[in-house]
Amino acid sequence: MSGKSAEKTIKEPARDIKVWREVDVVVVGGGPGGVASAISAARSGAKTVLIERYGHIGGMATGGLVNIIPNLSDISGKQHIYGLTMELLNRLDKRGGTSYTRKKDRGSTEKKAVDYYLDANLGWFYVRNDHNTGMQRVLYSAVVDPEILKDELNDMVLGAGAELLLHSWGTQVIMKNNAVRGVFFESKSGRQAILGKVIIDATGDGDIFVAAGAELDNECDNKRRTAWLALVWWLTNVNIRKYDNFKASQPEKYKELIQELIKLGGYPMFFKGILKNQPNTVWYHCMQPQPQHTDAMDVEQLTKIDVQARKRALITYDFMKKYVPGFERSFIMLTAPQLGTQGGRRIIGEYILTEKDMETDEVFEDTIAVLANNDYGEISAKHPTLCIPYRCLVPKCVDGLLVAGRAFSSADTINETFNIIPHCIAYGQAAGTAAAMAVKAGIQPRRVDYKALRANLVKQGVNIPEYSGKKKSESLTRSKPKDFYYQKYTSGGG
Amino acid sequence: MAKNISVKTIKERARETKVIREADVIVVGGGPGGIGAAVSAARNGADTVLIERYGYLGGMGTGGLVTIIPLLTDYTGKQQIIGLTQEWIDRLIARNAVDFPPEEHWGSIDKELVRYYFQRSFFMTRLDRVSYAAIIDAEISKYILNEMVEEAGVKVYCHAWGTEPIMEGNHCKGVIIESKSGRQAILGKVVIDSTGDGDLFPYAGIEYEDNIPPNFRIANLALCFWVDGVDLKKANEYRQKNPHQFMELSRKAFESGAFGGYFTSNLPDQDSIVWFHNRYANKSQVDVEELTRVEFEGRKKMMKTYDFFKKNMPGFEKSFIVLSAPQLGTRSSRRMVGEYKLTQKDLSDNQPFEDTIAIFPDLDRGQESLNHPNMYIPYRCLLPKNVDNMLVACRAFSSDEHVQEWFNLIPHCIAFGEAAGTASALALKAGVGIKQVDIKALQKQLSKQGVPLPDVTKKVDYKYTGPALTTPPFGAH
16 A cells, blocks of 8 residues: 655745745744744834744743743842843733742752752742752742743733734744745645844744755754653642651552552653642653654654643543542643654754863853853853854855754753753844844844954843953863763653 | 745756555545544444644644544434544543443433533533533543554554645545655545545635625634633632623623633542633635634733733632643535535435434524434545545535535534445455445445434434523524
């Protein structure tokens, strides 16, 4: 009958496609990077369109149920990320849509505070080890309500004057010579085109720069968090107190049950839903390996993993409900509408951030963000921040294009540590601002004046250190972390 | 905001698109129709591919949060829709993830019983009687549907958007899909459009209509959402003790732009969840600008509703929004003009067609429904006129707006799918086109699969003699 066919192709004839809009900046993908890009470009005066595949924006933070904004401070509690991330958190706070570590606890090593935050999230988002002292300390991290966030992001994008098109999948590019001039997108209205002066690839996966033929890196050690996919699901109607009591009073029995669950193929770890009004809810961030390719790009593998993850959710749910005190009346309230992609293709940009950059403490001339470095063992202890240059958002070989989001130009080591929500927002804020500047000046994005870009970002409340012009000398310790920080989570042990 | 709407076009260059698979049957869209089609085609021996845009199957039944499979019995209590619909429900029963009136209550006119079910769920009574309707668990259903297609041996592509048919004259050679793997092609012998919206029609040259009167149910989009953390006991007590204040609050909610009413879940253990289903008028359910606008309006209205209830309604103090539906609730858009078009006239005809492939209870039209308790569905309303190897298995079946209004729900779409999938496999096995399929053999096979079908050789002579109706029909317009 049939089956897989080898390299057979089919001819699609040339055709005329309707141009839906002609604008200054087209942002493809409405995740944290895309939303920040669109807001910044529009606020900076560019006529901007944002197109998004799903019916909501927010990407992993909303549809992926990765509603966590961690690492806003370094381990001492000093905050580094401001800008749009803070604007967003302040807006959410007014609506009761966020919970976060209290100001006075940030940086604290006090056992009571540490234990309190550890209890809820197993050390994932609120607490880190300080390798200088060996003690655990509280970070500035927040969790956000995905549904309130969807609404708030809509307000921010529209409030900035950007136009938004949902249910629209940006798939192919329109090239002129070496520059991207627009994108084709698919929707219920059929195939259409949007033309723009600068296109921002905020697809997370570099869908646009692949279509544009840009050079990329998709290598990733399969032990890294970024090489795994996650299906997040939430269980509710859990009697947490009963569960806690059971765990405390019968630790041996508890351990036995968890071993049994792992043997069955279930997923043993969950976070307590620590949003307001969620006292009975727990979050499972179920990690699934990608056996063949680690870049989350293979639709057959994505399908297989989605199916497997759903099986695993049911195995876990059935087991917990049947055997674990507190879960008797629980039910699955939802699985994430989007599969949790954590990393994949990265652009080869004008600058590639590598592990080495963590140890030089260099303040680049084109620094667009300072990120807290909390997840890289001893290196983090010695070098608590990392500066991000604008050049790692600029493709080396293609014009008219910027990258905002986790596909920024980076080695897999850097990508694993600096590709989460607040980081993507920072990249987006810089890309959107730079795109608007390029349009205004009638130049390519790579020609944007670094000093002016820095000044504009500072004006927007982004924290950027003074550029002294001095290059730091390289005195590398080369002390690599003993193991991958996230490994214990990906392996499903705990 | 940009308003420079242009009629400008841009040339997309010719290209070679990689063929990733060749199959017997390609089903585009994994909603109830697509599930019915893919499972039936595969079980009947066809090598089947199912393409789904989202990461899960079930369409409106899961991602749309329209977790309701209603209208399974006619007013006498006889179950008319069985087949794959009942199989889905049976699998939910095994997991205690479904709620419905037990068989002995179907068709009952006992007033107490009817009142009980009416209060339990709006869907469980029709025409003064208890009706078999199932409230289903969305998440467990996603899992069960995966199981069903997997067991049947269907090759599924999730996260893949079937965008265009590959046409050669009046023959469809396959489908173009977009996914994270880029643009690719799948070739097939039969292509089934289960997109709900007839997404393939414009490109395949299939004739269609999209007129919908604005006062019809199907003219509206929905953005369903669920609220959890509700103290329902408190809410119900308040409602019973203070009916006047409750009405007043609902009115105020409505005036402030919020929704006034909700359904309770009633599923096992879901004792603190309520559902808000709703309607949004629109110009078209396949216009991406309209879809975007309704997403915004829906989200605004959802937040207003949530804020209002939380602030004002006893029992909602600690509530929170669990989720808004990942998929907009689309109710109708393109409708094929096929080999046979079911029209208003057929609603009052009662006669089985020679090629009947399903019987649908008619319960929503008051006295008219009592006079005409069942609707017969011909195979031909799944067949386009001018394409020789495509079928439609979803709400885009060939019908006028009246038939569409009443018979485009989840169990109906599953039935279209079950017939389309079975017919495709039988045609391929016999080496004939889908239009030449042996109808008797198709009906025999559907019966074997548990689909109730009429004796098409007998004329139905029917007259209602029961008591007059006391409640108005569900959706009078």
